[in-house]
Structure formats: structure tokens, C-alpha cells
Amino acid sequence: MKNLAEINAKGIRDLIRKGKITNSTAGMAKGYAQANLVILKKEYAYDFLLFCQRNSKACPLLEVTDVGVYRSKKIARGADFRTDIPKYRIYRDGKLVEEATDIKEYWEDDMVCFLLGCSFTFENSLLNGGIPIRHIEENRNVPMYKTNIPCEQAGVFEGPMVVSMRPMRHEEAIRATQITTRFPAVHGAPIHVGDPSEIGITNLSKPDFGEEVSIKNGEIPVFWACGVTPQAVAMKSKPSIMITHAPGCMFISDIKDEELSVL
């Protein structure tokens, strides 16, 4: 198979729909923005939309469909949010009950799809800036951690912020802060650099989502708000049903990274 970084977004979505990709999408379709998915029934949609507004660092919205609509109108016109993601998670009453590679059988006519910006989007710019992305180098899913930073409540939704982590040297952390500042729609600048215990993370080798990556001598962990936050929130807020992407297994949009930069 052709190098997955060099295939465009539509090509990757085709492979995903055919079941040929079922793992983390980090590094795929270089230059195209990736997105987190949350699907909820209409009765929860107002609270969740408000949750995203109040916690926009973790939950920057790229697209919200009309009720009952599962096709994209904006970030990848015509793509089907029920089939075009490598792996989904189904949460019922706050419990993860199943993973699936297609969620057609779970779709209901009163559901709404929320697409949230993903930090994989700015990784291409980081690489261009000479900053290593360890989980891509090690061919693993990015490590993600629940923090002790509370999200601002909105209706039934409340819970802790989840962060993704990339290890790098101090001077790279400064450059990474500059580069990611340009991308507020995909989490923007880091929320923490350095001591993980300050944000409630006790063991970097045991991520709550994704996989562990190596941290080399002289490197520090750099943390970004993460679009997996709604999954941690779902566990606490217990909506009757909530469907999400599996962490790291993103929707790849037709929007170019650079279209999401503010400068």
C-alpha cells in the first residue's frame, strides 16, 4: 500500500470505509485536518453544544450537523460520519459497551453529529518546524491522560479535561507553542509544559487513552487539550447513548491544515 501520509483525505476515507484501516490515523493524509466525533440524541444536543462553547480549548467545533443528518456539509462534503472513521466507541449510560468499525446499526433519526478539531492537524506543521512527533516515530497512538482540570459544566455534561502529550526538548517546546498558537480551531497552544503532577497526572507510562511513548533524556512532556475530553465527560454525565470515534482513530476532513490557521 502507498505510504498513507501521501494519500489524500478522500483516498484514506475510502480505505477506512472498506475496512482496510482500523487503527490510529496520526500522520495519514499529510496536510489535511483531522477531527474528533461525538454523536448524541437531540435531547442532549443543546447541553453538549453549550459544553463545547464553554470548553472551547478542549472542544473546538468544526461542524455540527442538522438533526438526523450523518453526512458532512462542510468539512468533507458528502462523507458519511457513520462509516468513514476507522473505529468507533459506543457508550450507554456512561459505560463503554462496544467498539465498532461502522455504526449504521446504531444510527437514530434524532441524532446530531459534532466534529471537533484534533491536534493531529498541527503535527504536520510541527514536523515542518523540525519538531519530532514521538508517537509517529514509534508508530503508536498518541498518549492521552485525564487531568485534574475540571471542565466548565453545561447542563448534564461535566468532567475532567483530557490532554494529549508529546515529549520534546525545552527549546522545541517554545517553538511548538509558537506553531500551535496559529491553530486555535484544533486546540491551539499547549495548556501545560513540564511537571505532569501539576495537572493531576501521576504516571506518564500509563496513559488513560492511546499508548505510552518514550521520553528521552533532556525531554519534557508538553500537553495539549484533547478532543477525547467528551469521552471522559460521557463517563461522568451518563447520556443514554453517545457514539464517538475511538481515541486516535479520527475523521480525516477535506480541509487543509492551513485553512484552520489564523496566521
Next chain:
Amino acid sequence: MKNLAEINAKGIRDLIRKGKITNSTAGMAKGYAQANLVILKKEYAYDFLLFCQRNSKACPLLEVTDVGVYRSKKIARGADFRTDIPKYRIYRDGKLVEEATDIKEYWEDDMVCFLLGCSFTFENSLLNGGIPIRHIEENRNVPMYKTNIPCEQAGVFEGPMVVSMRPMRHEEAIRATQITTRFPAVHGAPIHVGDPSEIGITNLSKPDFGEEVSIKNGEIPVFWACGVTPQAVAMKSKPSIMITHAPGCMFISDIKDEELSVL
């Protein structure tokens, strides 16, 4: 009275609540972010929140209250959105029926307050950058125009984008673009520079909201998306009741301009 630019946000709100300020707030409480207000009943809140998400350039949300709550929790803790704005407009079924300096008598228990970023916020940074603000120089309200740019529909809400206009020289327009890029939460960079007819404005001397300002020889008009957009949208979408600030008469928050800059 002390120069209104030098009084802090709380001081200006006190004067407003006492009825001592009933006009445009441009230039007041220098350094404090200003906000547009939209109040709707809960039945319209989801559609409007979605409208703001889909049209975030014109409608960048700074705060949304819980249902029935008229006090700020975030941008000016404790301030009363029913009394702390110089002038309000009441729209019924899409028609402007009244202006008032206090809306306590219109408040209902199922109402939600939406506070949207205002371009007055970045005017202090423009002035610091040596760029003239004509409506402040001429002591007028900023001129605002309906454009031919359609907003993206959300439920019952649809209509044209409204823009504010500031005249300046070409080289100042470049610097103003750089400066306002730093402030995506208060409309960010201009949406148009130069020929007004390209965005459907036929007569700069007849603004749809606010007041005309002088355009000097060698100056071009620079247009920013404007938080008065919901008022143009209300006229078209006709919610049973919608309460807004009167154009130019803003809510002055306790947030410093610089807190809203991304760099």
C-alpha cells in the same frame, strides 16, 4: 465627569445602571473587552447557539448563561445583563418595537443571554498601533452595514452578515489586519478591504446601523464582521421575542482586551 476612557469597566457599568450613559460605548473603559447581547427564550436557544457556531466570525461567543440566569458568571461576575447596557432593543416577531435603558420588565424565566465579542475591543490595540478610529475622533457611533454575504442557516435563523467599517490608509489597513488577527474572539481580521459594492454595500454615507463617518482622501473602507448580525437575522427569522443591545451600546466586561488575544 472623568474621561470615560479612563474609568474601569465596573465604574462605567455603574454609570450605565444609574442612567448616566445612554449612548455608544466606543472608547470607554480603555483596555476592557466589550460585548454584544442577544436574549432569547429557551425554545430558540439551540438554533441560535448553532447559528453562532456556524457563523463564528460574526458571532464569536464569550458567554452563554444558563436558562433563567441574567447575571454574568464569566466575563463580569455578578453584573446584570438586564440593566448594565446603555440601551436595549426589543424585537417581536422580527420587528423592532421598542428601545429601553433597562429590560427588567421584559425578562422571563425561560430566557438565555448570549454575549458576543465586539470589535470595539480591538480598537485600543489599533490606536496603540497608530491607526486612527474615525468614529471615536468624530464622537459618533461606528457605521454598520448589511452585506450580501449570507450567514449559514441554523434552524429558524438565517440572514445577511452585518459589518462595521473603519476608514484608513492602505498601509494602515495592512497593519490593522495584523493587529486584529490576534483577536479571533472579537471578530478577528477584516472580512473585506476596499470596494464596498463587492459585499453589497451601495452607499457608505447611509449605514444601516450607527452613524456615518468621514472618509478622507487616500483612505479606503475596511470592514469587520459585526455582532449586530443577529439583529439583521432576527428581522428575517422572526422569533416571538428577542432582546438585544442597541447597536454601538455595548456591555463592557471585566475581561482585559489582551486576555482575548491569541498572541
